[in-house]
Amino acid sequence: MSTATALIVAAGRGQRFGTERPKQYAPLGGIPVLRHCLLAFLAHPRVDGVRVVIHPDDRPLYDEAVQGLDLAEPVAGGGSRQESVRLGLESLERSAPAFTLIHDAARPFIDQGTIDRVLGALSERPGAIAALPVVDTLKREADGRVSRTEDRSGLWRAQTPQGFHYEAILAAHRAALGETLTDDAAVAEKAGLAVALVEGSPANIKVTTQDDLESAERWIRSAQATEMRVGQGFDVHAFGPGDHVMLCGLRIAHDAALVGHSDADVGLHAVTDALLGALGAGDIGSHFPPSDPQWKGADSRIFVSHVCDMIAERGGRITHMDLTLICERPKIGPHREAMRRQLAALLEVSEDRVSVKATTTEKLGFLGRGEGVAAQATATLALPVV
Template sequence: MSDSAARQEVAAVVVAAGKGLRVGGDLPKQYRRVGGRAVLTRTLAALADSPRIGRIQPVIAPDAADFFSECVAELEPAHREKLAEPVPGGATRQQSVAAGLEGLARIGAPDLVLVHDAARPFVDEALIARAVAAGAEHGAAVPGVAVSDTIKLVEELSPGIGRVHETPAREALRAVQTPQSFRFGPLRDAHRRAVAEGRDGFTDDGALAEWAGLSVVVFEGDARNRKITQAADLIEADRAFSGQTFADGPPAISEGPMTTYVTRLGTGFDVHAFTEGDHVWLGGIRIPADRGVLAHSDGDVALHALTDALLGAIADGDIGTHFPPSDETWRGASSDRFLAHACSLVRAQGGKIDHLDITVLAEAPRIGAHREAIRARISEIAGVPLTAVSIKATTTEKLGFVGRAEGLAAQAAATVRLPEVEVDTGSETAERRS
């Protein structure tokens, strides 16, 4: 990276407001899943993973807030920290980019802005680095790849029929991609001018910048940086991403089978005896009480049961396997670390957490006043929507150790989806989880 590029504050606008229905079905392509994660989740993660990008401004359809929230919930916490609040897009791509630029301006204009399509999840750090360097040096730069097919300029005679009137030399042609890189001020001014003059319909910001009189250069793109447009693109992306994580970078096209998913249900149970103290931890929330609990860690029965439920769903031992009580490292440890670890193991297998359900069994303390705080905390730790977390409480009608107020317990259930592929073993076919 050049010295000039290193000094730039860089932000990205991710255009995700389109309907994207050419891939088929009713769900926009940016919210369809490839290799177990939404296309938009993968795109945001790739950009947020770049140390060159400080902020990301998503632009989404006004009615897509729930879809977007699900995508964000699957991101790593460090990636989520780079996201600005999404802004609503417009009826055209040009209007959506303009909305994203104005959103960035409100929270502090960067020096450089990268404009990237949500449907290009294969973007990698090398391409981002080239974009930042080219934008810093030239002010307006777009990635392009050489065209291998001969291109004809035609005059339409009738639907599906056109007369050739020029064959440009393909050596001078480039297929343009995103991310496109610009100095922020000139690009925002160009968009504002286009609005003022009633110009709409530019299909990329390079073309708009050219119209506004900016000098636009083309830097080396990446043939792997494909845009998902048709159903076949979605199928190829699913094959490419299947069994890989964000850390793997842009995968090559695979000839392997399509990913299918199976729903797994795991359950967990935990119990702790009361001892002297003035509080208990439940669901990551410190609740005042007339006694504490006897435990190696913080004794959060709700998070312990939930951790075991997730580990059970992926058949990966139990909480004691991963955090043995004989290890002094975990003495007094906060149980949110256990739950976060279990969630990361689910996602490492390409899985999605669908629902978390907990029942606390205790005569005291009462959790009603803390219910929403517990749900919110678990939602935060697990990286799932609030609607995917349920917490309930019950007594045991004075029966057993709970009824005698000798301790408290929790049971939990976790529903996850895991990718599965078929593996041909030669004489027979076996299933494995990818």
């Protein structure tokens, strides 16, 4: 899997912010705005390097903000954001990463899922940006009055990170010397590069004014008013006649099937119970009783999605899922990564928040005799304190 270098643009002066200290070094929840986004990129498994583009006058502020972090040496920016990005890209020529993610330091709340989506799109396109669809009605103004209503269909609000194949975006920036373009996607478009749109995040705000910083402080205070919940789930199903088993939503060819009222997906049943346990909301049987004929042969992904909706309604989020499959057969190893991807997609979390493991009982007991499959899951949730 190709890795990427993140280029964090922090050379701006922030004229609209209204203080001598540039906004990227302003404290947010006791931590500089810049440090928030650096921590997110440093934590991502596919980002193997992070470099910051700074204003030369800000080196003392930068050193204070990044103390203890494993970063590449910063590079001095230019007189505009566009020039700063080009200089940052040129500083990466020696390492020449496959991909580069360009992110504004003033966006402190970038999340792992958004980074995942941008990087994922780069397997098909030379560029990809995080964005949100425009939902507000747009008005055109003339002389202080509404002159007309604009069609908002197909319009998106661009965010960062904006990701690109490194060599392509470097060439595009060099070709755009002397021009004034609003973001790196515009530079790529000018060079004829296809740029994909992927879903951003409403939380991925840009701190431009003092009001923005105050809103971000309120967001942090709200986010801090959460409690961590842990739930456990266990399930077991015996083998019966059939030619495949369902595990973590995957159909796996086998000389027997797992027996159950639904599709007998023992992995997803354990996951469902773990999530319900963390919520304190009963167990899978109380929500999907086997006596109810509507669940006969049901796809167990329905059960997991239902509990995910319950978590969302409570304002919670899944922070980690750890699943262990216990069996002699079928062999889990060849399917482990596919299971992990499927489970991450189902839970709507990044893959680094999901673990799928396998073990045996060393030939002991009914599992050791190959009579069935068991699963044990541990779910971790963040829930608002009520």
